[in-house]
Every structure is written in structure tokens, then in C-alpha cells.
Amino acid sequence: MQNTPVDQPEVLGLRERKKRARREALIDATHRLVGEHGLDAVTVDAICEEAGVSVRTFFNYFETKDDAALGHAPWQLETPAGEVFAAGGPTGHLMLDLQALAVSFLTDPPIGRERLARAMELAAKEPRLVARHLAWFEQHKGQLFALVERRLGQDGPHTPEMVGSVLLFLTHATFLRWDAAGGHGAADDHLSAVVTELRSILSD
Amino acid sequence: MQNTPVDQPEVLGLRERKKRARREALIDATHRLVGEHGLDAVTVDAICEEAGVSVRTFFNYFETKDDAALGHAPWQLETPAGEVFAAGGPTGHLMLDLQALAVSFLTDPPIGRERLARAMELAAKEPRLVARHLAWFEQHKGQLFALVERRLGQDGPHTPEMVGSVLLFLTHATFLRWDAAGGHGAADDHLSAVVTELRSILSD
DNA sequence: CTGCAAAGTTGCAGTGCGTGTAAAGTTGCA
DNA sequence: TGCAACTTTACACGCACTGCAACTTTGCAG
Incomplete structure (x- = not known):
């Protein structure tokens, strides 16, 4: 622990x-x-x-x-979870590993859980904060793409940009759903629900 | 015409x-x-x-x-394309209609094509602008969700938030791809590519 | 054409965010 | 103990953005 x-x-x-x-x-x-x-x-x-x-x-x-x-700090993507992902883990299955990484973003925030909860609470009342949060994500997109690129190599069928964007989408959508549930429940469960619904919409 | x-x-x-x-x-x-x-x-x-x-x-x-x-103006979602979508058209198939709507956002900008191109050019050099653009989208998310809600009714299998988020994702990803291609090609084609790759990643 | 109401423009004064700079204080280390 | 590296702090400044009240322009009715 x-x-x-x-x-x-x-x-x-x-x-x-x-x-x-x-x-x-x-x-x-x-x-x-x-x-x-x-x-x-x-x-x-x-x-x-x-x-x-x-x-x-x-x-x-x-x-x-x-x-x-x-509580924004310069984003450290050199986390254990990030390295594992870049190295091809933890399962070797791209979509599952993207989910694992997204969960790690949500459960190991650099800011600490209670402070994150406070921040979410404020953001719900002050739309500007949500916008700023997105902008912050945007700022670090380059780093994120680089991480994905390390994982994919340059010969895969997918572009790092697209995969990275999907990762951000999953993270953000899960975050919203989690927030809507009052911060209750495990990040995994919300993420699973998001993926399921996304698949459903796409193949509808 | x-x-x-x-x-x-x-x-x-x-x-x-x-x-x-x-x-x-x-x-x-x-x-x-x-x-x-x-x-x-x-x-x-x-x-x-x-x-x-x-x-x-x-x-x-x-x-x-x-x-x-x-060139941001208060967003008018009461466009012909928006109304058609809300009414269940143009095809009646949710995913296809989402794509049609996304294309309409990209091809009928309220600002005009050349000005949009200029704006894209500037945004590529000034990251702040991309962030601001996202924030602007965020501001209008409520309207967008309302539009989707009209289409879905309240009894469907999908949440308006999720469908709306997918719509934004498609629009944004297509926009980026279009921009990366130097603004060449039809929006439709880029969007199709985005959808194809998204499906591929999800079912990988 | 005239005059009135509504809408739009302008200058001004003010608030507050964010930055460069240089001096003063702290901490790390030999 | 003393020097080098790092931080904090005060001060001054530029600029984005806002509220307000006077002024000008447009729409319209008689």
C-alpha cells in the first residue's frame, strides 16, 4: 500500500x-x-x-x-501506470489497457482525493472551471500522445492522436458520470458503463 | 441553393x-x-x-x-440540420444522423468558410485558442444535450449526455483531422475515417 | 417630414489578473 | 561557518474587461 x-x-x-x-x-x-x-x-x-x-x-x-x-499542477505522466501502458501492459490488449490507464488517472490524482472532491464540487457550480480543466488537458495532450506513441510504435494501424483522444474521452466521460453519481462507486464500474454505452451507440 | x-x-x-x-x-x-x-x-x-x-x-x-x-458568435442550434436531427431524421438511424449533424456543423459554420480557415490557422499556432474553442463548446453543451434529448425522448436506451458527448467527439476529431490535412477534402470523408478508426479501436 | 422610442456607440473611470525585476530572506552543503 | 542556489516579497506596470451615463443613429408612426 x-x-x-x-x-x-x-x-x-x-x-x-x-x-x-x-x-x-x-x-x-x-x-x-x-x-x-x-x-x-x-x-x-x-x-x-x-x-x-x-x-x-x-x-x-x-x-x-x-x-x-x-489544484492543477504540471501533469506528471511518468507514473507507474503510464510506464506500464507505454511498455505494452498490463494486459497487452489495447482497449483494456486504455481503460486501465484511464482508471489510474481518476483514482490516483496528484492532488489527493478529498481535494479532488472539493474541486469537482466547485466545478459543478462554476462552468468556467470545467472549461479551464479541459484547457489544461489540452495543454498536456502532446505528452499524452507521446506516451501513446511509445506504446504503439509507428507501424500500428492506429494513429496516436486518435487513440489519445479516445483515452481523453473515456477519462472525461467517466469523470462526468462519476460526478453525476455524487462521487460514489468505483471508477472501474463507471468506466465500464461508459464503454458499454459507447459501443452500443456506435453499433446502433 | x-x-x-x-x-x-x-x-x-x-x-x-x-x-x-x-x-x-x-x-x-x-x-x-x-x-x-x-x-x-x-x-x-x-x-x-x-x-x-x-x-x-x-x-x-x-x-x-x-x-x-x-469568430465566435452565440451558437444557433436552431439550424435546419438541427431540427431535422431532433425530429428523427434524416435517416432515422441514430449513428448515421449524428454523423450528418456533425458534418453540418463543419460545413455550415456561422462564420463563413474563409474566416473559419483563418481561425483554424491561427489556432494551430496559438494553443490558447484551441482551449478557448473547447470552452465555447462546453458553454453550449446544455443546448446540445437538449437537442439530443428532443430526438431521443426520455425512454431510449441512451443518455442524452453520452450521445451528445459522442457528437462533440466526432466533430472535434474530424475537425482535427481536417486541419491536419491542410483543410483539404470533404468533411464527410474525414468523418467516415474517424468513425471507422473509432470502431476499430473499440473492438480491437 | 417630423418627432419619439428603441437600439447602438462611445469615453471614462475603475477593478483585478498576471508579469518583470531586484532586493531580502531561507535552505542545502562543503 | 560561509557561500551558492533557491524562494519569497514588494513594487510598478500593462492590459483585459465592466458599469455607467451621455450621445448618436435607426426604425417607425402619424
Whole structure:
């Protein structure tokens, strides 16, 4: 059950710990204030005051006020699940492995489960956040395509773009369904339902 | 070959004509300047000067500088194609009709073909624009779902959300493929290729 | 043609996001 | 203990975008 990525030291230095603490403090402060007053009524100044940090520092951590609400960090695709996928696993069956990867995106969020839940809650009320989230995905599409390309090689029947787009679609659709269910249930089950319905529509 | 929506008079008043002319002038001015200097180097002030219009007026036409570059107008889903789809046509076969609708989105853009091509060109160089475009789609998702819901009724096997999402996926994927082909070829053909590959991936 | 109501444009002042820069403070390490 | 690398912070600035109130233009009825 331990979470020990290979190339990171088990115990972090003071500097790194402080950085993470600050990041989380900023996200929490944002969630607190936005949950109470709404996204547009909360200024970055207010968030920084709440978190006890200068405005300039805020923007060292997040590109955007919205990013803080969503807890966005630069996406790390070098996760164990990502590597397994690129290497041709876990089953060797493309569609199943895409599903496994999508599940890993949803169940091991870099932000932590409760914070993710808070972010989802806010996004449901503030459409702008959903848009920003999509934009963030878009920003990392290149990385994602590269990952898929490693898996496919350049000789397969499918284009990395198309496969990557399908992966994003599955992830997003599952996310929505999960959210609609109030965050209950396992990601696997929702994803299965999505795939089933997608197949049904296509072969209708 | 004539384009005569039902509830609009054949000849427009001076007011309406001026409005459209201004909108197009603003889009063209934006395209000209952004194409030359890049999106971030062009201020709204500059665009307005180029178009001979006050800044305040600019924001009466567009929510955002980026919207002007993309030529975004509030989406009218009450198109002939939309109505046909909602009514169960044109073939009565869901998947085929989704494709027909997607094609109509791509071939009858509210903005006009050349302007759309210009916008695509800019979007390829400025990732922000793609993101904004997605956000704009997201804003109109509700309308789109409503349209799909009219078609499906509430008793069908599929959820409007899922069908709507598939529609967006098809449209977007086709758009990308079209763009990658340099804007050449018919939308139909690219869409068919997308559907074929999607089926192939899913049943792989 | 005239005059009135509706719609549209404009300048202005203001809010707030986001960035460059340079100085001051912290942490890592020899 | 002291130096090098990294962070935070204050300050100043540019620009996107908005509300408002005056002004101009268009549509239309008499």
C-alpha cells in the first residue's frame, strides 16, 4: 500500500516539504473562500491573505486563479501506470489497457482525493472551471500522445492522436458520470458503463 | 441553393446589416494583426484602432479577445440540420444522423468558410485558442444535450449526455483531422475515417 | 417630414489578473 | 561557518474587461 515512486527520495528536504505545504495551503484557502463566496467574488489578494502569502508567490505556484481552485499542477505522466501502458501492459490488449490507464488517472490524482472532491464540487457550480480543466488537458495532450506513441510504435494501424483522444474521452466521460453519481462507486464500474454505452451507440 | 431560414426576413434592415459588417470587420482586423504579430502582442486597443471602433464596442460584440480571433458568435442550434436531427431524421438511424449533424456543423459554420480557415490557422499556432474553442463548446453543451434529448425522448436506451458527448467527439476529431490535412477534402470523408478508426479501436 | 422610442456607440473611470525585476530572506552543503 | 542556489516579497506596470451615463443613429408612426 506504500506509495514510493522510484526516482524520488523517501524523505524530502525541508525546502520541498515547505513547497508542498504552501501549495496545499493555497488550494485549501481557495476552496474555503470560493465555496463561501463564489469564484468571481474572491480575489487573488483575498486568497493570499487567507493563506498568509504574497500575491507574487501565489503566481509562482499557479498560472491562474482557476488553477488553484482546481489544484492543477504540471501533469506528471511518468507514473507507474503510464510506464506500464507505454511498455505494452498490463494486459497487452489495447482497449483494456486504455481503460486501465484511464482508471489510474481518476483514482490516483496528484492532488489527493478529498481535494479532488472539493474541486469537482466547485466545478459543478462554476462552468468556467470545467472549461479551464479541459484547457489544461489540452495543454498536456502532446505528452499524452507521446506516451501513446511509445506504446504503439509507428507501424500500428492506429494513429496516436486518435487513440489519445479516445483515452481523453473515456477519462472525461467517466469523470462526468462519476460526478453525476455524487462521487460514489468505483471508477472501474463507471468506466465500464461508459464503454458499454459507447459501443452500443456506435453499433446502433 | 438559396439560404433562407424561415423566421428571418429576406432583406435585413440597415441596423442589422451594419451590425454584421462591424462584426466581420472586427474579426478580419483581428486576423490581420494576430497573423502578423501573434496573439499576445496584439492588444484590443490595436484591433479597435485598425477597425475604427471604440474598445467598448468591441466588447459589445465579443466576450473575449480570443473570441474575436475565433469568430465566435452565440451558437444557433436552431439550424435546419438541427431540427431535422431532433425530429428523427434524416435517416432515422441514430449513428448515421449524428454523423450528418456533425458534418453540418463543419460545413455550415456561422462564420463563413474563409474566416473559419483563418481561425483554424491561427489556432494551430496559438494553443490558447484551441482551449478557448473547447470552452465555447462546453458553454453550449446544455443546448446540445437538449437537442439530443428532443430526438431521443426520455425512454431510449441512451443518455442524452453520452450521445451528445459522442457528437462533440466526432466533430472535434474530424475537425482535427481536417486541419491536419491542410483543410483539404470533404468533411464527410474525414468523418467516415474517424468513425471507422473509432470502431476499430473499440473492438480491437 | 417630423418627432419619439428603441437600439447602438462611445469615453471614462475603475477593478483585478498576471508579469518583470531586484532586493531580502531561507535552505542545502562543503 | 560561509557561500551558492533557491524562494519569497514588494513594487510598478500593462492590459483585459465592466458599469455607467451621455450621445448618436435607426426604425417607425402619424
